Amino acid sequence: MSLNIAVCVKPVPDSEYYDKITIDPKTKRVNREGIPTIINTMDKHAIEAALQLKEKHGGKVTVFTMAPDSAVENLRRVLAMGVDEAFLCSDRALGGADTWATSYTLFKAMEKTGPYDLILLGNETEDGGTAQVPSQLGEWMSMPHMANVMSINHEDQAVVVERKTDNGRIRYKIALPAVLAVIREINEPRIPNVMGVLKAKNKPLTIYRVADLDVNPDFIGLVGSPTQPGDIFAPDMSRKSEEIAGEPEEIADRIIAEIKKSGVALG
Numbered sequence: 001m002s003l004n005i006a007v008c009v010k011p012v013p014d015s016e017y018y019d020k021i022t023i024d025p026k027t028k029r030v031n032r033e034g035i036p037t038i039i040n041t042m043d044k045h046a047i048e049a050a051l052q053l054k055e056k057h058g059g060k061v062t063v064f065t066m067a068p069d070s071a072v073e074n075l076r077r078v079l080a081m082g083v084d085e086a087f088l089c090s091d092r093a094l095g096g097a098d099t100w101a102t103s104y105t106l107f108k109a110m111e112k113t114g115p116y117d118l119i120l121l122g123n124e125t126e127d128g129g130t131a132q133v134p135s136q137l138g139e140w141m142s143m144p145h146m147a148n149v150m151s152i153n154h155e156d157q158a159v160v161v162e163r164k165t166d167n168g169r170i171r172y173k174i175a176l177p178a179v180l181a182v183i184r185e186i187n188e189p190r191i192p193n194v195m196g197v198l199k200a201k202n203k204p205l206t207i208y209r210v211a212d213l214d215v216n217p218d219f220i221g222l223v224g225s226p227t228q229p230g231d232i233f234a235p236d237m238s239r240k241s242e243e244i245a246g247e248p249e250e251i252a253d254r255i256i257a258e259i260k261k262s263g264v265a266l267g
């Protein structure tokens with residue numbers, strides 16, 4: 001059976017520029033102005049998994065992103081990997097979304113363009129890193145969902161997956177349609193080649209505004225976000241240092257005394 005596969009990909013700040021990221025003191029939101037974005041690493045593994053399943057069983061791979069218009073560039077790179085189509089949900093009203101509002105918006109875009117046999121995501125992002133969106137999307141889609149997936153094989157109307165655990169791995173057979181979040185161990189993402197880049201220019205990439213999506217306005221963006229950021233601050237990383245002079249025993253005694261004074265338990 002060929003597979004109609006959806007993959008969620010998030011543009012995240014390029015780690016090369018982390019030192020340039022600031023927090024808006026009023027909105028408590030990450031100020032991404034002028035910070036280049038890249039596709040979240042684990043999402044590239046999700047794309048690669050989808051492309052390998054398509055090459056083996058036939059079908060189609062479609063990606064979904066909720067992000068500002070600037071994400072078009074990232075999506076062209078994803079299309080160059082071999083993805084067939086891309087949808088970008090972009091609208092000011094979607095800004096400030098927590099994971100619940102994000103997963104709802106992705107659900108509505110898939111509901112409009114589906115149905116899908118399989119939905120793949122990365123296990124977590126490099127910026128928010130909550131790992132909440134995959135299971136929330138599974139709930140919105142009323143589909144079985146699983147995280148920490150490190151292998152996927154398609155059999156009949158199901159997939160056989162291996163899930164990484166602290167003590168090894170467990171194999172499951174999951175009836176389709178299903179939502180799976182993958183980890184880095186699943187594969188090595190391909191690098192787009194020149195032909196891929198050229199073909200990507202003509203592949204369909206659609207921008208959805210809120211008006212294009214049959215959404216409940218109370219469920220999107222900051223308004224639809226039960227989780228509101230409290231205080232965000234950069235932890236004090238400054239270090240206090242002092243040079244201790246004397247005989248080795250004196251120095252050792254002094255250090256032990258300082259550690260005890262700090263309340264740290266010595267073994």
Ligand SMILES: Cc1cc2nc3c(=O)[nH]c(=O)nc-3n(C[C@H](O)[C@H](O)[C@H](O)COP(=O)(O)OP(=O)(O)OC[C@H]3O[C@@H](n4cnc5c(N)ncnc54)[C@H](O)[C@@H]3O)c2cc1C
Nearest residue numbers: 008010066097098099121122124125128129130131132133
């Ligand atoms: C520092 C920081 C802390 C945050 N803390 C919280 C918090 O505690 N609670 C909360 O509700 N929100 C939080 N947010 C907001 C949250 O990052 C956004 O809602 C985000 O869109 C989804 O959450 P995530 O990055 O944690 O995704 P995760 O759940 O870690 O992402 C898992 C997978 O879901 C998919 N995915 C996630 N976001 C998108 C997207 N926008 N478009 C397409 N696919 C996507 C990707 O495949 C990704 O690999 C935080 C944001 C930041 C920057």
